[in-house]
Amino acid sequence: MIVLENNGKPLGLRLYDAITEAILSGRYAAEDRLPSTRELSARLGISRNSANAAYERLEAEGYVTVKAASGTFVARGARLTGNRMRPRKEERIGFGVKRHDVIDFKSGLPDGHLFPVERWSRTVASVLKSATPSDFGYGWPEGRIELREAISAYLNRFRSTRCTAEDILVTAGTTQAVGIAGRILLSERRSVAFVEDPLTSDIKSILSHEGGRPHPLRVDTEGIDPAAIPDGPAPALVYVTPSHQYPTGSSMPIQRKLALVRYAASSGCVIIEDDYDSEFRYDGPPLPSIQGLDPERVVYIGTFSKTLSPAFRTAYMVLPPRLMKSAREAKWLLDLHNPLIDQLALAAFIREGHYARHIARMRRVYRARRGVLVSTISERAAARGISAEILGGDAGMHLVARFPGTRFTKTALSALETAGTRVYPVSAHSLIPRAWEDSLILGYGSLSEEEIRKGVEIIISFVSSQAASARPRGTKRDHSISR
Numbered sequence: 001m002i003v004l005e006n007n008g009k010p011l012g013l014r015l016y017d018a019i020t021e022a023i024l025s026g027r028y029a030a031e032d033r034l035p036s037t038r039e040l041s042a043r044l045g046i047s048r049n050s051a052n053a054a055y056e057r058l059e060a061e062g063y064v065t066v067k068a069a070s071g072t073f074v075a076r077g078a079r080l081t082g083n084r085m086r087p088r089k090e091e092r093i094g095f096g097v098k099r100h101d102v103i104d105f106k107s108g109l110p111d112g113h114l115f116p117v118e119r120w121s122r123t124v125a126s127v128l129k130s131a132t133p134s135d136f137g138y139g140w141p142e143g144r145i146e147l148r149e150a151i152s153a154y155l156n157r158f159r160s161t162r163c164t165a166e167d168i169l170v171t172a173g174t175t176q177a178v179g180i181a182g183r184i185l186l187s188e189r190r191s192v193a194f195v196e197d198p199l200t201s202d203i204k205s206i207l208s209h210e211g212g213r214p215h216p217l218r219v220d221t222e223g224i225d226p227a228a229i230p231d232g233p234a235p236a237l238v239y240v241t242p243s244h245q246y247p248t249g250s251s252m253p254i255q256r257k258l259a260l261v262r263y264a265a266s267s268g269c270v271i272i273e274d275d276y277d278s279e280f281r282y283d284g285p286p287l288p289s290i291q292g293l294d295p296e297r298v299v300y301i302g303t304f305s306k307t308l309s310p311a312f313r314t315a316y317m318v319l320p321p322r323l324m325k326s327a328r329e330a331k332w333l334l335d336l337h338n339p340l341i342d343q344l345a346l347a348a349f350i351r352e353g354h355y356a357r358h359i360a361r362m363r364r365v366y367r368a369r370r371g372v373l374v375s376t377i378s379e380r381a382a383a384r385g386i387s388a389e390i391l392g393g394d395a396g397m398h399l400v401a402r403f404p405g406t407r408f409t410k411t412a413l414s415a416l417e418t419a420g421t422r423v424y425p426v427s428a429h430s431l432i433p434r435a436w437e438d439s440l441i442l443g444y445g446s447l448s449e450e451e452i453r454k455g456v457e458i459i460i461s462f463v464s465s466q467a468a469s470a471r472p473r474g475t476k477r478d479h480s481i482s483r
């Protein structure tokens with residue numbers, strides 16, 4: 001079976017990669033016949049031209065031989081012996097063609113079709129034309145002043161922060177920013193890191209990697225409750241996503257934010273405020289940041305991954321002045337600084353108003369998609385008589401759908417994938433066992449309205465088949481789904 005990785009490369013190249021990997025690893029033996037390009041294009045949903053281009057390259061490089069009128073065969077001597085390549089994860093789980101037509105509700109992905117390509121190219125071209133020789137040299141770890149000024153002006157205006165350009169450190173994504181925060185705040189003496197539960201598993205891994213001991217604080221419909229923080233050793237930090245908790249989507253009311261600030265002051269810890277997608281808020285004005293309440297106690301992190309594209313790997317930290325020196329050193333040790341031309345282009349993009357306009361445009365698009373998702377879930381669930389609850393739909397590019405009584409086990413997920421939709425259970429992000437098993441994170445940023453409708457129909461059909469088979473007690477559950 002041929003598995004194409006979903007990695008954004010052109011399809012022909014992915015096919016070429018998949019086949020060379022199979023040949024080198026010995027999974028395809030010499031003289032094995034490869035499927036015809038016609039078969040492949042039908043099975044994988046790629047064009048004949050892409051399949052032909054991949055086969056021509058494989059033949060030119062000696063991986064395959066073409067025998068007139070009988071087909072394409074794996075050539076002799078193309079196997080990598082003694083150093084067998086590790087099979088890809090999908091293959092370890094089981095062979096199968098990874099479907100391209102699957103509707104993927106992965107969260108956190110902006111719509112790549114709507115990236116402002118023309119405007120961005122013009123901005124980069126103009127930055128390059130006016131760049132001085134030193135712009136092509138090395139820079140400082142904290143980032144270009146032009147970008148830090150643009151970010152601080154933007155944040156103070158739209159996110160109610162209180163900062164200047166001097167407080168900003170430009171980083172390679174939130175991922176790196178959380179790592180830097182962990183590195184400068186965690187120590188052997190103070191290693192507890194309170195984290196929300198559920199939370200994205202990356203954050204937990206990053207904090208553990210930096211020597212932290214993540215300790216879960218259960219999230220309810222208003223985020224974490226500072227009043228419920230257990231007594232015990234004071235933490236070095238508390239990581240929160242107060243404007244739109246990831247993944248549950250809850251937001252913290254002002255009372256809890258203030259209680260958290262008081263807790264930080266009394267315990268001497270720092271609040272890490274991850275404000276990853278609050279630009280997209282649909283029902284009311286943006287929620288103010290915690291940083292604006294107490295800049296001395298908060299490390300605020302924002303990212304361009306949702307508003308523009310995760311491909312930029314650009315985010316920023318707003319740090320209390322006392323932490324800037326050590327954060328700057330940590331950034332220097334990691335990678336010196338973010339790429340300079342990208343920083344200058346982003347600064348111009350923000351300064352000239354294109355960033356705010358792009359966000360406003362995307363907010364309209366995502367609001368419409370959110371509307372379709374919410375209404376289709378309610379309508380389809382009502383039509384089939386099942387109960388569904390939606391959480392956290394007022395902001396961002398994902399929401400949580402709860403289907404009381406349904407368990408999204410591995411078997412269930414694979415049945416849903418077979419039926420044509422890929423979904424992600426909240427339980428995968430929870431440190432607390434067996435919590436959130438009835439809930440799915442549904443990302444809608446990169447799906448069309450049509451895909452959202454179709455995907456929801458599949459999910460609801462599955463939930464309803466589960467409910468039907470659960471009714472007569474003791475009978476076996478049916479994972480088949482009607483399309």
Ligand SMILES: Cc1ncc(COP(=O)(O)O)c(C=O)c1O
Binds near residue numbers: 274310
């Ligand atoms: C909670 C949270 N914060 C931040 C991010 C963004 O990470 P980055 O800026 O490294 O792309 C994500 C990505 O999905 C996320 O889930």
